[in-house]
Amino acid sequence: MNKYDSYNDNLTEEAEAFDSQIKERVANGHLPDLTHAKDCNYFYNNPWRRKAYVDLDFGEQFKLINASLKKHSSTQDGQLNILEMGCGPGYLSLELARAGHKVTGVDLSDDCIEVALNTAKQHSPELLGTSLNYFCDDFFAKDFFEHFDAIVFLGALHHFPQQQQVHERCIELLKPNGLFVCHEPVRDRVTKGNAIFFSLLTSLLKFTGNYYQNQASLPQGQALKSEVDRVFNQIRYELEDGEKQQSVNDNEAGFSEIQPMLKRYYDELDFQWRYAFFHEVIGGLRLNSEEQNAQLARYLRDMDKLLCEEKVLSPTEFFFIGTPKNSDN
Known part of the structure; x- marks a missing residue:
C-alpha cells in the first residue's frame, strides 16, 4: 500500500515535493529546530545556513506568533491547545510546545512528519505524546476528536487553492472565541x-x-x-514559463484570494505587514567574517522594515490574528 493512497494526485505530488526536499536537507546536516539550530553550509542562500539568520527570521516569527496567542488568549494562563496546519518538519510546533502550549502538527508529507518526530525525540522527548503530537494527513480528511483554542498557518495557507473551504474547516475545529493565526508570503504583491x-x-x-x-x-x-x-x-517564485518553483500548490493563493476570506470569517485582532526582501538575501551573504554577515543581515532586516513602512517597497508577507465572527471575544 502506498503511503499516499488516500490522497488525490494533486496532494500526492505536493507531499512528494516536500518529501524530496526535507530528505536532502537532513541528509546534509539540516536540523529544523529553532533552539538547537546549527550552521549548515549545505544551504547556499537560505536563512537556515546560519544560526544567527534563523534567530533573525524564523525565531522572530515564532516570538510574534507566541506573543500574539498569549495576548489574545481567553484562557487565564495563556496556554492553548493549538493546531498547526502544514507544520512541515515541525520547528514551530516544537517551539510552541516548549513555550507551554499543547500542540498538534499536521502535514501532508510523511517524511516531514518523520523528521519532526525525530527532532523532538532528540531534543525534547518529554513533550511527545503529552504536549506535542504530529500526524501525516490531509487537513480536510483527518478526524480530529477535539476542538482547538487556536489554529496556526505559518507559510502554509497560500498552498491552498480552496480558501473558503479552509476557513469553513477552521471554524468547525475552533472553540468558541478561538484564534486563527497566519503568517504568509503573498507573492502577488511583488512589484x-x-x-x-x-x-x-x-x-x-x-x-x-x-x-x-x-x-x-x-x-x-x-x-x-x-x-x-x-x-x-x-x-514571485515562478519559472520563466510561469510554473512554480517549490511545489505544485505553491502560491495557489495570493493576498487577493486570502484577504477577502479573512475579512469574511474573522474579526481582526491584529494585522501587520512584514517584509519584502531580507529573508531572500541574508543566506547568500559572504562578507569577510560571520560577524560582518550577521551585522549586515540585521541591517537589511531593519532597512527592509523601514522601506515597507515608508511605502518605498511593497511588503510581500503579512501576519494576521483573528477570532471567528459572531464570537463573544
Missing part, C-alpha cells in the same frame, strides 16, 4: 519596484564579491531590463 531594488542590492553584493554568486560586470541597457524581468519572476 517591478521590488524587483528593481532586489536586483540592485544583489548585483552590488555579487559585483563586490560579497554574495554566494560572483558577477564580473554589471548589466546595462536592455540586459539590465531583462535582468529585472528575471528577478521579478524569481521573487
Whole structure:
C-alpha cells in the first residue's frame, strides 16, 4: 500500500515535493529546530545556513506568533491547545510546545512528519505524546476528536487553492472565541519596484564579491531590463514559463484570494505587514567574517522594515490574528 493512497494526485505530488526536499536537507546536516539550530553550509542562500539568520527570521516569527496567542488568549494562563496546519518538519510546533502550549502538527508529507518526530525525540522527548503530537494527513480528511483554542498557518495557507473551504474547516475545529493565526508570503504583491531594488542590492553584493554568486560586470541597457524581468519572476517564485518553483500548490493563493476570506470569517485582532526582501538575501551573504554577515543581515532586516513602512517597497508577507465572527471575544 502506498503511503499516499488516500490522497488525490494533486496532494500526492505536493507531499512528494516536500518529501524530496526535507530528505536532502537532513541528509546534509539540516536540523529544523529553532533552539538547537546549527550552521549548515549545505544551504547556499537560505536563512537556515546560519544560526544567527534563523534567530533573525524564523525565531522572530515564532516570538510574534507566541506573543500574539498569549495576548489574545481567553484562557487565564495563556496556554492553548493549538493546531498547526502544514507544520512541515515541525520547528514551530516544537517551539510552541516548549513555550507551554499543547500542540498538534499536521502535514501532508510523511517524511516531514518523520523528521519532526525525530527532532523532538532528540531534543525534547518529554513533550511527545503529552504536549506535542504530529500526524501525516490531509487537513480536510483527518478526524480530529477535539476542538482547538487556536489554529496556526505559518507559510502554509497560500498552498491552498480552496480558501473558503479552509476557513469553513477552521471554524468547525475552533472553540468558541478561538484564534486563527497566519503568517504568509503573498507573492502577488511583488512589484517591478521590488524587483528593481532586489536586483540592485544583489548585483552590488555579487559585483563586490560579497554574495554566494560572483558577477564580473554589471548589466546595462536592455540586459539590465531583462535582468529585472528575471528577478521579478524569481521573487514571485515562478519559472520563466510561469510554473512554480517549490511545489505544485505553491502560491495557489495570493493576498487577493486570502484577504477577502479573512475579512469574511474573522474579526481582526491584529494585522501587520512584514517584509519584502531580507529573508531572500541574508543566506547568500559572504562578507569577510560571520560577524560582518550577521551585522549586515540585521541591517537589511531593519532597512527592509523601514522601506515597507515608508511605502518605498511593497511588503510581500503579512501576519494576521483573528477570532471567528459572531464570537463573544
